[in-house]
Amino acid sequence: MxxxxxxxxxxxxxxxxxxxxxxxxxxxxxxxxxxxxxxxxxxxxxxxxxxxxxxxxxxxVRKLGLPRQPELAMGAIGERGARVLNHDVLVQGRVSTEELAAVERRERAELEARLLRFRGDAPPxxxxxxxxxxxxxxxxxxxxxxxxxxxxxxxxxxxxxxxxxxxxxxxxxxxxxxxxxxxxxxxxxxxxxxxxxxxxxxxxxxxxxxxxxxxxxxxxxxxxxxxxxxx
The missing domain is CATH 3.40.50.2020 (Rossmann fold)
Structure with a gap:
């Protein structure tokens, strides 16, 4: 090409x-x-x-990084509650429900802030x-x-x-x-x-x-x- x-x-x-x-x-x-x-x-x-x-x-979109190895993705999130998880990484990383929830809360806050900056009040x-x-x-x-x-x-x-x-x-x-x-x-x-x-x-x-x-x-x-x- x-x-x-x-x-x-x-x-x-x-x-x-x-x-x-x-x-x-x-x-x-x-x-x-x-x-x-x-x-x-x-x-x-x-x-x-x-x-x-x-x-x-x-x-x-926001990557959900392992708590002890953030560069490795255990999943990802998007708006309107969209979430995809890599269950193999979750098991191998021994990620607890509480740890996953904490990472998702942090990343979702950043995601929502970016959406507000980019789109304002307009609906998706x-x-x-x-x-x-x-x-x-x-x-x-x-x-x-x-x-x-x-x-x-x-x-x-x-x-x-x-x-x-x-x-x-x-x-x-x-x-x-x-x-x-x-x-x-x-x-x-x-x-x-x-x-x-x-x-x-x-x-x-x-x-x-x-x-x-x-x-x-x-x-x-x-x-x-x-x-x-x-x-």
Whole structure:
């Protein structure tokens, strides 16, 4: 695939949208919702949502790390009480019910705070029975995309499409092998991948304010400012 760098996230989103629109599975999507992974995935997702004429939202997820080994995930959470657990890790880590609850309380507080910053009082778009098109600005380890796919299914998504402009070949292959994922669309999987940012000319940080503005604009464009028009 081409190793040409993207100008910025918007440029990457437009290129990704062009490829997505040509994929047979994506063309056949029924009632899709485009979900940007904050923060960098949101400007990419905005272009995809525009091209697919689909609503745009954020998908905020938090890993539940083992109490004594936080880098190892024993599960993950999303909004509206979504939770997926890795029972093998829980057993091997001898995690008590109280320990699990404490970690979840801490991570859920952070999750809710981020949702409030990004979306404000706007309600989430219901994923039940719909296709979740999860978009990020790139994939290195694939950990966030993996958790996001699990949480989207837990929230009722009927199918999941992962889309990103660039990704590490091994990580993209692992995501494509997940039973929860129906399709992965990645424009560039360069050999010797080192970082997502190397494939952008402008990879400055996306701010909370930028995410808020993108979501507000997308909602206004689709519904003329009417709250809750998408279920």
């Amino acid at each position: 081409s190793s040409e760098r993207f100008t910025d996230r918007r440029d990457a989103g437009r290129r990704l949208a062009g490829v997505l629109a040509e994929r047979p599975l994506v063309r056949a999507l029924v009632d899709p919702v485009v979900l940007g992974l904050p923060r960098g995935g949101v400007p990419v997702a905005a272009e995809v949502a525009l091209a697919l004429d689909a609503p745009l939202d954020v998908l905020v 778009i219901d994923l039940a029975g719909r296709t979740a098109v999860i978009v990020d600005d790139g994939v290195a380890t694939g950990a966030t995309a993996r958790v996001a796919s699990l949480v989207a299914r837990e929230l009722g998504a009927a199918s999941v499409v992962l889309a990103m402009p660039v990704g590490a070949p091994e990580s993209v292959a692992e995501l494509a092998a997940m039973p929860e994922v129906d399709e992965v669309v990645c424009l560039n999987t360069p050999h010797g991948f080192m970082s997502v940012g190397m494939h952008y000319l402008d990879f400055r940080q996306t701010t909370d304010a930028a995410v808020q503005a993108i979501l507000a604009d997308a909602h206004h464009d689709r519904h003329g400012g009417r709250p809750g028009a998408d279920r």
